[in-house]
Amino acid sequence: MASGSAIRGSRVGAGPMGEAERGDSAPRFWVSYWCANGHETRPSFSEEAGVEVPENWDCPRCGFPAGRDKDAPPEPVRNEPYKTHLAYVKERRSDEDGAAILDEALAALRARRGG
Template sequence: MAERTLRGASLGGKSFEDERGIEFAGRQQVTFVCTRGHRFEVTMSDEADVPNHWECQRCGSEATNAAVENPEAKVEKPVRSHWDMLLERRSEKELEEILKERLELLRDGEIGPAHLHRPSRRKKTSV
């Protein structure tokens, strides 16, 4: 019985809906030019915020919007190193104290790789 229910139409092959009475969304063609001279168009919605930069479809380099004469420079955050982030949390005086404490623990063999640990200075008591 299942064989008869699908007779006459292929699965996913055809749509029986027509396009009468359908209003399509407004579209615009935006032209971009990359640094190597490639020109290409991207279809976007009329309501979309058109970007100043787009990746070139041919070579992958950065392309600029042809309609914008002087595109805004990208605002880039200054690069912060680990040291900069550490100084946001602690002062140099605090860091020196922590370093001194950790070096003492390392020299006493209480921290660090196991093969560098010295035998404990404390005598173990047997029970």
């Protein structure tokens, strides 16, 4: 037997009237953007809001930046890979510096141990 809920299965905004119930949509215009993979994206903008149309837009398919010029889309951003602590140390010190520091540390350790 049913639980007695008369609105079971409906959602907010769902009704028989549709657009007339919610009012008219604001007038919109669409702008085409193309990414380096050739994907076209067409976001819409309100004509009444006076929003400035951006030069670049993120492609929802691949994530690359997309531009309004189909023949010359913007280049994808190159991400640097994650660096470990050792990679940063190697950037700051040469191999000779590292060997000298290691020898100094080993000498101090041997002196403490009495060897």
